[in-house]
Amino acid sequence: MQNVLILAELGEGKELKNATLSAIEFGYSCLATVGGSLDILVLGSDTKDAVATLKKHGAGKVIVVEDPAFAHYLAEEYAPTVASIASSYGLLVATATTFGKDLLPRVAARLGAAYATDVSGVVTDGGELSFRRPMFAGNAIGYTTLKTAQKVVTVRQSEVQAHEAGGGESSVETAQRVAPSGNARSRIEHVALETVQSERPDLGDAKIVVSGGRALKERFFEVLEPLANTLGAALGASRAAVDAGYCPGDFQVGQTGKIVAPTLYFAIGISGAIQHIAGMKNSKVIVAINKDPDAPIFQVADYGLVADLFTAVPELVTALKNR
Ligand SMILES: Cc1cc2nc3c(=O)[nH]c(=O)nc-3n(C[C@H](O)[C@H](O)[C@H](O)COP(=O)(O)OP(=O)(O)OC[C@H]3O[C@@H](n4cnc5c(N)ncnc54)[C@H](O)[C@@H]3O)c2cc1C
Known part of the structure; x- marks a missing residue:
């Protein structure tokens, strides 16, 4: 029994990134292996549209933390809230994007949880989850079991298909932001995000x-x-x-x-x-x-x-x- 929490990724605190759907699909494949339930966590400053989409993926619940502090992504700002909510789950999953790979090691450290990055699949090994990971630039495939009670993984979008909506509508629960303690937050400031505006599809999502x-x-x-x-x-x-x-x-x-x-x-x-x-x-x-x-x-x-x-x-x- 391994309750799974999926961390959704939003662009600039608002727009749901498609990459999240691969993390949801992977979360369900973990459940198929060892059982349990799956919830989705979303942090942002304006989460309405994202929650409307996430509700359609059959999760037990969608947990929403909406706060102006989440308008721009900063690991120092996001980590305490994610760690606090993830502390009651066995497995935390995000997609191995820049966001996931930046934030989840920090969350894993807070939880004292073992962490596997760039996971491409899951099997069971003696009743335990065993995560498949490419190694040596993809020339070898390794299997990793995480020995802590809580586990944190990022999954490769290119290896897992996007989860399709279905499985009933989830309930929505709100939770409070946990502010960073000490001087963690004062040492870092969001200055600006400069993105290349393009009509073309995103490189990670393009067919x-x-x-x-x-x-x-x-x-x-x-x-x-x-x-x-x-x-x-x-x-x-x-x-x-x-x-x-x-x-x-x-x-x-x-x-x-x-x-x-x-x-x-x-x-x-x-x-x-x-x-x-x-x-x-x-x-x-x-x-x-x-x-x-x-x-x-x-x-x-x-x-x-x-x-x-x-x-x-x-x-x-x-x-x-x-x-
Ligand atoms: C730690 C590490 C990490 C790296 N990470 C990456 C990475 O993430 N991504 C990556 O791409 N590389 C990475 N590299 C670099 C990688 O090793 C290569 O140097 C790089 O991929 C070469 O790029 P290229 O094929 O464009 O250039 P080149 O190797 O110079 O190849 C150019 C090719 O163009 C062909 N060509 C030339 N003129 C023409 C023409 N007129 N018409 C048709 N064909 C032509 C040539 O025949 C040649 O095959 C990494 C290297 C290291 C050490």
Whole structure:
């Protein structure tokens, strides 16, 4: 019996992030393994819309803590409230986004709970939950059992499908914010959030991703945007392209970037280094365009085109538009 608490993620204290649905799905797979009940916790400054969505996922209850202090995410601000509510649960789950991976270690420390990050699945081992985790940039899969009574995990969105609404409407319960004690809060201040405004889907949620590498040089957007716009795709990049300043850092796919698993992934002018593959190898269909026939990316690609990208990509865009 393992009561599970799912921590929902909201953008700027309001808008529910789709990533939360993977944590809910994972929470239910833990229940299927050892039994128990599942609740959802949401913190924010204006949670109405998020709660309306979360109520439809069949949880026992949705616990809401609404406070102006949660308008902007700060780990120091969120951790005491999450830890206080999670203290009566056996398992706390969030998605392994920047939010989840920043906040949950802090919550685990407060609870004295063992923590597993980037979990990709769960099985039972002698009646205990055993969490599957990729290791060594995804080259090995390990199983981790957490030996404390309370357990905290973050789950990879790319490995778990989004939970679909259903299972009845949950009751809603409000709870009070727990203010940070001592000087924890006074040492940190939210100054501003600068986000890139884009019509394109979020890289983590996109069904199609068009990624470019170092080969694009300063023509990264000029070459890739028409293809991404035609397909309604998100843009991604290799670390080399990011480091060279051809595109923003939040485009990076890979071991030290975002982990994605779209239906269709284009790797354009990307060599296929192990650290890049770690971030996209679970994509359903991989298309690679590279002028080097021996580029390692072709080993994981379903479709490979040996060509100069500066000619092949515009030709592909024209062909797609003509269909
Ligand atoms: C600890 C660590 C973490 C890392 N994390 C990441 C990570 O998260 N994500 C990541 O991507 N990398 C990561 N890296 C870097 C990684 O090792 C590679 O250096 C990087 O992925 C290479 O990027 P690239 O493929 O764009 O560049 P390159 O390796 O330089 O490859 C460029 C490719 O473009 C092709 N090309 C050139 N011109 C053309 C043309 N005109 N038409 C078609 N093809 C062309 C070339 O044949 C080549 O294959 C990490 C490295 C380390 C050490």
